[in-house]
Amino acid sequence: MHHHGHSHANDDEGHHHPVASRKQMLWAVILTGSFMLVEVVGGLISGSLALLADAGHMLTDAAALLLAFYAMTLSAKPADSQRTFGYGRLQVLAAYTNGIFLIGLTIWIVWESIQRFYEPNPIQSATMLVVATLGLIVNIVVFKILHSASGTNINVRSAMLHVLGDLLGSVGAIAAALIIWQWGILWVDPLLSIFVSVLILRSAYHVIKDSSHILLEGKPQELDTQQIHNDLMALDGVVDIHHMHLWSISEQEPLMTFHALIKDDYPGDDMIDVMLELLRVKHGLTHATIQVERSNCVENTEAVACIDTATNPK
Incomplete structure (x- = not known):
């Protein structure tokens, strides 16, 4: 899921x-x-x-x-x-x-x-x-x-x-x-x-x-990709941050998308709120799209299949 x-x-x-x-x-x-x-x-x-x-x-x-x-x-x-x-x-x-x-x-x-x-x-x-x-x-x-x-x-x-x-x-x-x-x-x-x-x-x-x-969809000069990655990884419940993309529409509009692998016992929506708040407060990023994945996701090149065992015990 x-x-x-x-x-x-x-x-x-x-x-x-x-x-x-x-x-x-x-x-x-x-x-x-x-x-x-x-x-x-x-x-x-x-x-x-x-x-x-x-x-x-x-x-x-x-x-x-x-x-x-x-x-x-x-x-x-x-x-x-x-x-x-x-x-x-x-x-x-x-x-x-x-x-x-x-x-x-x-x-x-x-x-x-x-x-x-x-x-x-x-x-x-x-x-x-x-x-x-x-x-x-x-x-x-x-x-x-x-x-x-x-x-x-x-x-x-x-x-x-x-x-x-x-x-x-x-x-x-x-x-x-x-x-x-x-x-x-x-x-x-x-x-x-x-x-x-x-x-x-x-x-x-x-x-x-x-x-x-x-x-060329380059990273906005004022943002530090590595620092953002480290800050997100430091959050409680985050296992991994990957597929990270930073770019901007114009100089005033930085955008970001990434996948976040989180521990099973952490609610996804709450984690999203925490991550968005961190990006806004610490890095001034107000437009981000986050995809949350569970630790038992099966990933292949076509798609990411996630089985959420809490809601789908089979």
Whole structure:
């Protein structure tokens, strides 16, 4: 006879995002998208490829933020018959996609920069300086908006990294504009672009690493599998803990399933309650599914057959 225990204390919690952070994300999308157009115009007027490259960067920013906003909106949808875990993982998928985008963007910036070393083009430094300064202000505002909404959300964090790269790009563009204005050294522009690319690449690596870990059903970083196993084994009446699986839907939603072999004279339901309480209090795990087995279970590869002698004396 099998006993199954489920604890779903916070089934809904992981799927809901404060409306505030969705609003913040929308503001970030609007600001970034609007300023991108300003940069395109500024880049064309001043002849600065740096501004056009930055506009291209802002385009991917706007796309990243839009993707993040869309994922946030969708992941708040409740679970349905097709998606029994809900849509929480969409955010992780969006973060992963953003990371890939960032790598593509970096390659493009480096390529463009190398071209510009060989063929520097004349630049109206004053226009470039004005647009780059405005860009810095917009990026700081967007970064602050996202920073207050990031918390433990990998999706918002990946969007924030886009903006951080852009913010550094604006600082670089301002410095380049000043150097070009003062000394007419055109190669400083591509040099700064390459420096920003390296920073973007580092961010992208971490976003891809964290999100792919979740997508591959990796163990949540903050949980210690061995410690959880030891704590469960230390409980009175527990003989063995096996088939243990730990994973997460999104960063905020760790899940666990395992089989617990318990002594015959311990009531299954009580043992389930004790184990769930331990997981909740000591490890912060509020969603666990436990299968209780008896010491006279016959296990083979097909199934686990348990004979509960107390209720089935034959």
